[in-house]
Amino acid sequence: MLADRLARYCRSLRYGDLQDAVTHEVKRRVLDSLGCALGAWDAPPCRVARRIAQTVKMPHGATLWGTTHKTLPDLASFANGGMVRYLDFNDTYLSKEPAHPSDNIPAIAAVGETIHASGKQVIEAIALAYEIQCRFCDAAALRPRGWDHVTYGSFSSALGAAKLMKLSKMKTVQAINLAGIANIALRQTRVGDLSMWKACAFSNAARNGVFAAMLAQLGMTGPSPIFEGEKGFMKLVSGPLELAPFAAERGQEPALDGSLSPQFKILDTYIKHYPVEYHAQTAVEAAWILRAELMESEGEGAIEQIVDIEIGSYDVAIEIIGRDPEKWQPATRETADHSFPYCVAVALLYGHVTLQSFGPKRLHDPAVRDLMKKIRVVKQPEFMGCYPKTMPTRITVKTHASKTYMSQVDVPVGHPGNPMSDQDLEAKFRRLAAGRLNRSRIDRLIEFVWTLDQVKDIGTLMPLLRM
Numbered sequence: 001m002l003a004d005r006l007a008r009y010c011r012s013l014r015y016g017d018l019q020d021a022v023t024h025e026v027k028r029r030v031l032d033s034l035g036c037a038l039g040a041w042d043a044p045p046c047r048v049a050r051r052i053a054q055t056v057k058m059p060h061g062a063t064l065w066g067t068t069h070k071t072l073p074d075l076a077s078f079a080n081g082g083m084v085r086y087l088d089f090n091d092t093y094l095s096k097e098p099a100h101p102s103d104n105i106p107a108i109a110a111v112g113e114t115i116h117a118s119g120k121q122v123i124e125a126i127a128l129a130y131e132i133q134c135r136f137c138d139a140a141a142l143r144p145r146g147w148d149h150v151t152y153g154s155f156s157s158a159l160g161a162a163k164l165m166k167l168s169k170m171k172t173v174q175a176i177n178l179a180g181i182a183n184i185a186l187r188q189t190r191v192g193d194l195s196m197w198k199a200c201a202f203s204n205a206a207r208n209g210v211f212a213a214m215l216a217q218l219g220m221t222g223p224s225p226i227f228e229g230e231k232g233f234m235k236l237v238s239g240p241l242e243l244a245p246f247a248a249e250r251g252q253e254p255a256l257d258g259s260l261s262p263q264f265k266i267l268d269t270y271i272k273h274y275p276v277e278y279h280a281q282t283a284v285e286a287a288w289i290l291r292a293e294l295m296e297s298e299g300e301g302a303i304e305q306i307v308d309i310e311i312g313s314y315d316v317a318i319e320i321i322g323r324d325p326e327k328w329q330p331a332t333r334e335t336a337d338h339s340f341p342y343c344v345a346v347a348l349l350y351g352h353v354t355l356q357s358f359g360p361k362r363l364h365d366p367a368v369r370d371l372m373k374k375i376r377v378v379k380q381p382e383f384m385g386c387y388p389k390t391m392p393t394r395i396t397v398k399t400h401a402s403k404t405y406m407s408q409v410d411v412p413v414g415h416p417g418n419p420m421s422d423q424d425l426e427a428k429f430r431r432l433a434a435g436r437l438n439r440s441r442i443d444r445l446i447e448f449v450w451t452l453d454q455v456k457d458i459g460t461l462m463p464l465l466r467m
Helices: 002-012 020-039 044-053 073-086 101-114 119-139 151-165 169-181 197-217 233-238 278-298 315-321 340-350 366-372 422-433 439-450 458-465
Strands: 306-313 375-379 393-399 404-409
Touching: 002 119, 002 151, 002 169, 020 073, 020 101, 020 119, 020 422, 020 439, 044 073, 044 197, 073 101, 073 197, 101 119, 101 151, 101 197, 101 458, 119 151, 119 458, 151 169, 151 197, 169 197, 278 306, 278 315, 278 340, 278 393, 278 404, 306 340, 315 340, 315 375, 340 366, 340 375, 422 439, 439 458
Parallel strands: 306 375
Antiparallel strands: 306 393, 393 404
């Protein structure tokens, strides 16, 4: 049974199994996630989630980041997780099912704080959660069946929590059963005009995963077999699930490609350079390059000379950010950062895409709206099958003078094939934390994360996050 295999792996994985590259990548993801959370502190859905969590006080619980308030770990997972996700700036994994595996980090930090986990224990649990969620994403796509990718997050966060809580194999199986039975999320979250819930969908799944582990710890049992049962997960949600061997999994057959030790999936995940849905990363880069070429050739009025813009892409990207009519008339930040035409129009007009690009002023900018009307999104036959190894976007612009300009980017900055440096990641963190924390505190936070493996109690992180 799959739940038994997941429980065995959860209990057998050890910090010593993690190569230096894996532990370093975990630290990078922690730093990136904390930056995203600080940057989203004032966002409306984050304020709502924090207010809910503040109604419950637990002296030895988990801290709501940025405050001194401690609450139940599942509520802290929900509130802190919403902050990590809100800006759509945290990391990504692209496979049969796309995902944002750093969404697991707030839940692991919340549980870790309540048990006084060490930095090594937290690193171990994060690597485990990434491994679980990404292998699920490799195994089956939920999106075509009407379910949201966060559905896999209940399992990964439950297992990360179970690891920290040192649940027995039997109780870990029950945590998996409980995580799966009542936490199936609808894909409507990411269709049409997007709502605040986009920021909270995974944090809710993580909240439920942590709650499942807490219930299992006290002896609660769940329906079994959760995956293979007559009315179970495979029959009703995912279809067949054939999970490839996990990294450092004991007693398993070699990986599908014949290798004896598959690498940890966190090494295959992507950091974002721009605060937009990941399929738009190459589009923003291509638009920025094209703008420079236009300005050099046509002068300052180059953008006004554009009569037609074609965004050439591949099927998955078009389905997510280039198909719905709402993508040409975004009414919310959540829709705009998931819009090919909006992101490209902003990049062409202003030469950059930042957090401010999605504020009310820019969202209703007449120049942006007018340029979006000239944009078409088309499928490029030669791009089919390239995803997720590459993510090509080709932008072709025609002007009043019948001149044609074209730019194509295949691999964005932050992709494993074009990784973001530690220095650039620190710079991203500093930009997001600026205005929330002073320079000295930012320096201390960065140092804390780079030495996370030496930390004796993850709870010592929380005072550094106080506003």
